[in-house]
Amino acid sequence: METKDVIYSLRTQRDMSQDELAAALYVSRQAVSRWETGQTVPNVETLKLLSKLFDVSINTLLGSPRRLACQCCGMPLDDSTLSREPDGEFNEDYCKWCYAGGEFTYSSLDQLLDYLSAHMSGENWTPEQARSYFAALLPELKHWKGTAG
16 A cells, blocks of 8 residues: 555545545645545655654555564564654664563573574464574674674
């Protein structure tokens, strides 16, 4: 979905007029109309306001152009699994289980590997296979890059 379609859909789902959305964002109705026709895209500050107003990530507003993955555990991310900063803003780097309220859940790579090997093993993977897989993947992620575990 393109940005124009996302904004239109979010606005109409909330039964807002273009005038009401414009007032909430401190822009003109014509600006909202240009976004919804695809003539322009909101600037970064307006995207932040839209994100907060509609409770969706900027990535979603832009039509999800990037595939997001938690930079701590590697899990695919969407709006329902994204973490939040203490002020409520989305953090598009981490899932809500690895990073919550401004703090990381796992204090070491070994702690996360212990959790993942116990919880991601099962019918298809033994705990040892799960640990081996994640031990290779996790050090490549932003949060663990350059750490010794």
